[in-house]
Amino acid sequence: MNGMTAFFIFPQPAKMPTCLEFFVTGGTMGFDTIIRNGTIVTATDTYAADIGITSGQIAAIAKDLPVENATKLLDAKDCIVIPGGIDVHTHLDMPFGGTTSADDFETGTRAAAYGGTTTLIDFAIQYKGQSLRHAFDTWMKKAEGKAVADYAFHCIITELGNSQLEEMGALVREGVSSFKLFMAYPGVFMLDDASIFRAMLQAAKHGGMICMHAENGGAIDVLVQRALAEGKTAPKYHALTRPTTAEGEATSRAIALAEIAGAPVYIVHLSCNDALEKVREARDRGLPAYAETCPQYLHLSLENMDVPGFEGAKYVFTPPLREKWNQEKLWQGLARDTLQVVSTDHCPFCFKEQKELGRDDFTKIPNGGPGVEHRLSLIYSGGVHGGKFSANRFVQLVSTAPAKLFGLYPRKGTIAIGSDADLVIFDPNAEQVISASTHHMRVDYSMFEGMRVKGVTKTVLSRGRVIIENGKFTGKAGSGEFLRRKTYTGKPS
Numbered sequence: 001m002n003g004m005t006a007f008f009i010f011p012q013p014a015k016m017p018t019c020l021e022f023f024v025t026g027g028t029m030g031f032d033t034i035i036r037n038g039t040i041v042t043a044t045d046t047y048a049a050d051i052g053i054t055s056g057q058i059a060a061i062a063k064d065l066p067v068e069n070a071t072k073l074l075d076a077k078d079c080i081v082i083p084g085g086i087d088v089h090t091h092l093d094m095p096f097g098g099t100t101s102a103d104d105f106e107t108g109t110r111a112a113a114y115g116g117t118t119t120l121i122d123f124a125i126q127y128k129g130q131s132l133r134h135a136f137d138t139w140m141k142k143a144e145g146k147a148v149a150d151y152a153f154h155c156i157i158t159e160l161g162n163s164q165l166e167e168m169g170a171l172v173r174e175g176v177s178s179f180k181l182f183m184a185y186p187g188v189f190m191l192d193d194a195s196i197f198r199a200m201l202q203a204a205k206h207g208g209m210i211c212m213h214a215e216n217g218g219a220i221d222v223l224v225q226r227a228l229a230e231g232k233t234a235p236k237y238h239a240l241t242r243p244t245t246a247e248g249e250a251t252s253r254a255i256a257l258a259e260i261a262g263a264p265v266y267i268v269h270l271s272c273n274d275a276l277e278k279v280r281e282a283r284d285r286g287l288p289a290y291a292e293t294c295p296q297y298l299h300l301s302l303e304n305m306d307v308p309g310f311e312g313a314k315y316v317f318t319p320p321l322r323e324k325w326n327q328e329k330l331w332q333g334l335a336r337d338t339l340q341v342v343s344t345d346h347c348p349f350c351f352k353e354q355k356e357l358g359r360d361d362f363t364k365i366p367n368g369g370p371g372v373e374h375r376l377s378l379i380y381s382g383g384v385h386g387g388k389f390s391a392n393r394f395v396q397l398v399s400t401a402p403a404k405l406f407g408l409y410p411r412k413g414t415i416a417i418g419s420d421a422d423l424v425i426f427d428p429n430a431e432q433v434i435s436a437s438t439h440h441m442r443v444d445y446s447m448f449e450g451m452r453v454k455g456v457t458k459t460v461l462s463r464g465r466v467i468i469e470n471g472k473f474t475g476k477a478g479s480g481e482f483l484r485r486k487t488y489t490g491k492p493s
């Protein structure tokens, strides 16, 4: 290529003005990698263009980039190229229910990468009597040298004295700008309303986001004790003792407390229409209330638990699976922006050795399910091929909105000049049957065993490094970096 070449750059570049512009680059400009022949899909646009990557960032977006100066070429023919997925809800290497979640930061981020997710936001847990700093340090150590892609943390607060309240601001400044609070699991994680409210006031002051596990833990505990007294110990009673009304009530209370405190609130793992309606009402009133749902609530139902023997333990997580009619309401919620994000709540426990702990008592089954690997396929398949929403909305739900809500945008969550080259070459028409025999999560079962999905991740880049190439892992443990997130800006979508 000789002389000067004009490259047409599309809206919202990361470090440039937001209007349409022409950029001019020198004729000798080379790229580390060029992705060519693909169709770029962002949350707002769909167009055919090549992407040039230099030093881990997107350096050019144009028709027919000069391939002779590229060190590596990736062919995206018949594929879409999307920003790397961002899963804002995972529990890697997490002690819970007398055991520890089965994926650590190496196996968990690797499985995520196989499925097109290049950023995880995990949870650092502050246990009673500990500082928030201790939680953050502990989880940083768990991830260091292991993660194959980038990661960040929310901080779970289980006890909130004056010292922890003081620490919230410091953590926000260090990039841990969101806090998960529990209205469930009394005696373990649950906070009372006064503590929740204090945390919300503090979050509002420092630009933090409150992520809420919204279930009425007190009422659920009574139902659980009654079930056990009646000899109802099978896995399905986990679901039958956690009614949707208990989630709706807590969602409504969380939103009310946040409204008084003037804080944004993000409802995690929303599972049912009762809770969805509360979020919709709040958003109709213009409140900064947000919510995520997860693939298991969109694709599975209570019927999965009503099986002989102990098989239902595979689906013991919280909130539980719901009656099937809720699924359609959740898909609608995603299409209409009542729900902004799809995360996984990936919290894997092996069926044989870990779920087994609760064979005679459902309350002893470690709560959680594996899901980090197949989020993009499950949502593309059900959402885009299922006619619920566009491919742009899909990108918004799995990457752009998570980045915006949790202070990672525009470094992550879009395809723009200056953004990290976290990119996924995704074949929208390839099919795959999900199975524990082929998945990469370190767990001995799949919640979606035998399910055929249309839309498969082929190749994945994390900051320009190819970590999955044509379905094969090419990354390296320890190459993932901790991401210091910005504060909540109030303009998530």
Ligand code: URP
Binding pocket: 091, 213, 269, 316, 317, 318, 319, 345, 347, 367, 368, 369
């Ligand atoms: O059952 C679940 N969801 N386990 C992980 C912890 C939580 O509440 O998110």
Ligand code: ZN
Binding pocket: 213, 268, 269, 318
């Ligand atoms: Zn939770």
Ligand code: ZN
Binding pocket: 089, 090, 091, 345, 347
């Ligand atoms: Zn969770």
